[in-house]
Amino acid sequence: MPISSIYNLYISSDKEYVRILTNILGFVPRNLSLYKLAFRHKSVGNHVKKGFKDSNERLEFLGDAILGAVIAELLFKKYPFKDEGFLTEMRSKIVNRNHLNQLSRKLGLGHLISYDNKSANRTIQQGSLLGDAFEALIGAIYLDKNYAASRKFITDRIVKPHIDIDTLEQTETNYKSKLIEWCQREGRDVTFELISEEGEGRARLFNIRVLVDSEEYGQGQDYTKKNAEKIAAERACEVLNI
Amino acid sequence: MPISSIYNLYISSDKEYVRILTNILGFVPRNLSLYKLAFRHKSVGNHVKKGFKDSNERLEFLGDAILGAVIAELLFKKYPFKDEGFLTEMRSKIVNRNHLNQLSRKLGLGHLISYDNKSANRTIQQGSLLGDAFEALIGAIYLDKNYAASRKFITDRIVKPHIDIDTLEQTETNYKSKLIEWCQREGRDVTFELISEEGEGRARLFNIRVLVDSEEYGQGQDYTKKNAEKIAAERACEVLNI
Known part of the structure; x- marks a missing residue:
């Protein structure tokens, strides 16, 4: 285990937070500030520059793209004789906002997200808060580690335990x-x-x-x-x- | 250089094809069948199974996702103080079909694509043929090598020589x-x-x-x-x- 991980896990004042994250991620996070940012909703964003608040929205943009690529590969390999129309539809069944909200809930991300519950804005009401944080978390993992680690997290910690692809395939969403x-x-x-x-x-x-x-x-x-x-x-x- | 590359480059009966590809890619391709598939338009797809033709459409699905992820990271890092709306817009300026067609032309992919020019179908007429093959090529690189190699190809062979991001940023498409x-x-x-x-x-x-x-x-x-x-x-x- 690298020294930075030992520090984060046993010595740092954030060690409780690190343990919770480690349980979710399956590895010890290195750059904690990335994960804290991933769980910071824009209602509590920090003003960094005029007109720019630092929240999880940028990480969400990145994570969405990484998630899309990993799921694309997974479906490409799982279904060698299905055309791109099928693959596209299957992917959107997996990465649609409602499904991501559910996954986020299963991972227990709700407890980690910080947001302003007084500003009962539409995003929070509609509950995309959870799915957004989920994507941002993937963005954070990508930047903290690399593509392979994000892929492993998505495959081992999300898809295998929580997504039943064969059932999804059967469900025609009406x-x-x-x-x-x-x-x-x-x-x-x-x-x-x-x-x-x-x-x-x-x-x-x-x-x-x-x-x-x-x-x-x-x-x-x-x-x-x-x-x-x-x-x-x-x-x-x-x-x-x- | 691995033995398979030496074989592909100097001994294989495809060595001319391998040299052309090597010039485009910046590395010696290993699994040639992936690249051949990337350049096979659906109008000349092979019937593999009932109702399923093997053409570049599946690789295009995969390549599109990988390209999206690589460009997302590039923009995320280039513009640390821009919000996700800006990043999304910039990405679509880069990966829209017309721009991909242009890039494909610049790389000289047109000569490599096989298609049925008698079936003057809409896709060919509209010229998305080139952009589709471009995305499929990225899918092929990903499967032949890995994410890092695709990222390097996109950054070094596409973005640096052919995309002027600062100019794109200024152009508001009317x-x-x-x-x-x-x-x-x-x-x-x-x-x-x-x-x-x-x-x-x-x-x-x-x-x-x-x-x-x-x-x-x-x-x-x-x-x-x-x-x-x-x-x-x-x-x-x-x-x-x-």
Whole structure:
């Protein structure tokens, strides 16, 4: 074990924090400030420069990209005879915000995140807080170690214990029912509305929007009404964080 | 130099091909079949299994993800005081299809790509052929070597010689003028049309679509008409590969 790790784990005043992180990560973190930054929501960002607050948003940008690459490779190798459309869809089932929120919760990241709970802004309410911190954590691991370590963390600590890829493969997410169910539960009104249709016969393109309590939450365009509704509903689920 | 490289470079019947590739890559490729696959367009894909053709599309999926991660890191480090919105925008300036087509042309990949020029399908006409092969090449490098080698290739062989990031930073892509200029040049008619507006005052949301020769090519939604048009125009530029 490198000296810096021994220091972090046994001597540093942060040793409690280091032990918690080590349990999550599977290795002793070196540069603690990266991890602290990963768990700092923008509502408690430090003003570093005029117009610039230091929060986990930049690390989230980086982590999102690293996660995307690792999952791409994993699916590429797991499914040698599936085309890129399938791979893209499978990846978005894994890395969508709701799934990342769940994973973040399973890892217990909630306790580590610092945020201003008075500023009950939309992000916090919608709970993307957890998924954002999850991606930022991956960005932090990448900078603290390297690509191989991020890949190992994602594979061994996330995918193997928490993601059942074969089950995900079977689940066709039915966004329309998901949205309707959610609206019923929340006592909200949902309507799908045809905005326009263009072309004729098979080449007719439908443009549909979905309204929740008369407010538009998404649009979808496709050659069948059913698919256009599905796309609009998917967009609405994303915006509403359902 | 490993024996496999010596064999590929001096003995193999593919040695001419290996030399061309070595010039492009900056290293001697090991697994040639990966590179051959990267340059095989789907119009000449081999039937491997029922319903599955082996072409560069899967490698493109992988390469796109690796490229995204490498560019994310590069921008993250180059701009320590810029927020994730800026980083995302800069990345899309670098990895958009048109720019990748240009880079691919500069690397001379056009000569290596095999495709069926009789099947004048949309992809080939629109010229995304080059950018697709470029991404697939990065996927091939990743599988042939590793992440570090892909990163080195992208940094040393693409970014340093061919991308002027500071100039890109200054250029605000004006998609509306770009689209209008292109339509004038091609003798096509372009119209922006307000589909709907919702809400009141500052919270009024405009939904605009752009028609080229009466056919819809994109929609945009924003709180100002100008921005909604910009988004719609950007979408149309993407679809039309302008």
